[in-house]
Amino acid sequence: MTADQRAAADPLTADLHELLHGLGARMKAHLERCAGALGLTVPQAAALRHLQSPVPMRDLAEHLYCDASNVTGIVDRLEEAGLAERRPDPDDRRVKTVVLTGEGRRRLDELHRVFVERHPVLHGLDDEDRRILRDLLAKVLAAG
Amino acid sequence: MTADQRAAADPLTADLHELLHGLGARMKAHLERCAGALGLTVPQAAALRHLQSPVPMRDLAEHLYCDASNVTGIVDRLEEAGLAERRPDPDDRRVKTVVLTGEGRRRLDELHRVFVERHPVLHGLDDEDRRILRDLLAKVLAAG
DNA sequence: TATTGTTATACTCTATAACTATA
DNA sequence: TATAGTTATAGAGTATAACAATA
DSSP, rough: OOOOHHHOHHHHHHHHHHHHHHHHHHHHHHHHHHHTTTTTTTTHHHHHTTTOOOHHHHHHHHHHOHHHHHHHHHHHHHHTTTTTEEESSSTTOOOOEEEEOOHHHHHHHHHHHHHTTTTTTTTTTTTTHHHHHHHHHHHHHOOO | OOOOHHHOOOHHHHHHHHHHHHHHHHHHHHHHHHHHTTOOOOOHOOOHHHHHHHHHHHHHHHHHTSHHHHHHHHHHHHHHSSSSSEEESSSSOOOEEEEOOOOHHHHHHHHHHHHHTOOOOSSSSOOHHHHHHHHHHHHHHHHH
């Protein structure tokens, strides 16, 4: 049985598969556009998102689902851009904590504003559909 | 007004935003896991997906939303892995058409099988909810 | 001994610009 | 002149392995 035959055997799954692919492409494009508009790469924007409050390098790596060695470079670039700073942890001298600068805070707020304001899903439905979608997504994420 | 204040002012949008972020993370992880399990990077897997039938390099670049110069490298690696081949176009000698090998076809079928079989969304809901989600996503994608 | 962060290394993806062969 | 594909280049992200400082 080929992939096409399987898809034909279950049209609902095939439709959902296709729609989810389209949704993923939209969301990826939206994220890249918003980050790029603010002079950030996607991983830099993702890092910023986790810096609402100060975070050790190690924790940032976990949030970003990547190896700790990558975070060194990402934070280097945020620091070069004047958006974040490394601070020594007084309780454990091995640890460096990443803190947003004032400019970093403004950039993060702007990123959030643009991201929500132009989000293709958040504004493509009326409130009743938005509530239904919210409940469905909550169910999906709880199930996984 | 900070980002948090805005979010607090519209809980439904804030919830949806958070849930969509979670959904995106899940789908990204799923895609990387499936591609990786088959020895592919995500762009290579995406390219394979567009090779159900032979495609010129230029068209492949459009499907992948990237510059044509990138496709050279991606197809190089698919070719090195024995999954695809470049064929001259008899009608226009500037054009090279990319074709799956037998092994490429098998890899693509396996990718599709694994991807659908373990998809976190496709199998997290019962059929009624799946139909509702399908209709909502269709509406969202049509609106954008 | 274990953990935190960095460095060195190698690979892939990315865009831009310059190039070739062809149309 | 314009288009298809490649190459050269530079930058960013990715993982692995090895390392220094600290716990």
